[in-house]
Amino acid sequence: MENPKVQEIIEKQVLTVAKAVEDKLDEEIAALERLDVDDLEALRERRIQQMKKMAEKRSRWISLGHGEYSEIPSEKDFFSVVKASDRVVCHFYRENWPCKVMDKHLSILAKQHIETRFVKIHAEKSPFLAERLKIVVLPTLALIKNAKVDDYVVGFDELGGTDEFSTEDLEDRLAKAQVISFEGESSLNPSKSSTQTRRSVRQSESHDSSDSD
Structure with missing residues (x-):
């Protein structure tokens, strides 16, 4: 009624x-x-x-190498890359299947998100950086903003725990960290600081290149 x-x-x-x-x-x-x-x-x-x-x-951005997914040849070059671009996604990898899966998705996102530099560096050939940034599990993505490592994506745990995650899954995770945005301008609310300790790569730069080899 x-x-x-x-x-x-x-x-x-x-x-x-x-x-x-x-x-x-x-x-x-x-x-x-x-x-x-x-x-x-x-x-x-x-x-x-x-x-x-x-x-x-x-x-x-294009002049700095944005828009493509490229390899950093040496640890020394890592510092010039992260200083030149405001936002960088750096994949610490080795020659294995999980890292190749990550490569595939990052290659796609690099073209879609020209506002961010997408690079990779061989972890085993970069012992100083791997130790400094506490890179243990591979693949690991270091999400860098204003020359500081702001966050990490370690393995596939945050992407469903399987290598069958989609490019959109990874894109969503990177957007939440605000290391990528849309139309070149962030449409997301500022996220809380990462629970990971921020490690300034500027401090690391003071090491002599001989420490890197």
């Missing part, structure tokens, strides 16, 4: 939401109608400047 009342409440709620949406649209339309030629020209100029800035960013 209460059904008619429930139906009436639902209808009122729907009408209230619809009215709020309609009012919001009316406000936006009215605001657009109030714009004069100068306002429209200012909006157009602002948009052009935004597009120019993004084009400049993309050009700079």
Whole structure:
């Protein structure tokens, strides 16, 4: 017997939401109608400047090697790579199947997320870095922001615990760490600091290259 009342409440709620949406649209339309030629020209100029800035960013990223998945030849080169780019995903690998699986997904993401540099380095040929960054399990991704290792993806545990995870699974994990974004600008809320201890690679740079070999 209460059904008619429930139906009436639902209808009122729907009408209230619809009215709020309609009012919001009316406000936006009215605001657009109030714009004069100068306002429209200012909006157009602002948009052009935004597009120019993004084009400049993309050009700079490409010049630094963004857009492709490449190998860092030596430990010494690692420091110049992480200093040059604001965001870097570095895969510490060895020649095994799990690392090849990770390579496949990172190759795809490197093309899709030009705002981030995607690289890999052979862990066994990089003993200083592996020890400094406490790399034990392979594959391990070091997620680097502003020349600091901010987070890690160790093995496949966070990706379903199997090598059959999707590129989207890895993309989601990297987005949560805010080491990749969309349209070149982050649309995510700032995440809490990683529970991993941040280790500054700047401090490591002071070591002589002889320590790396």
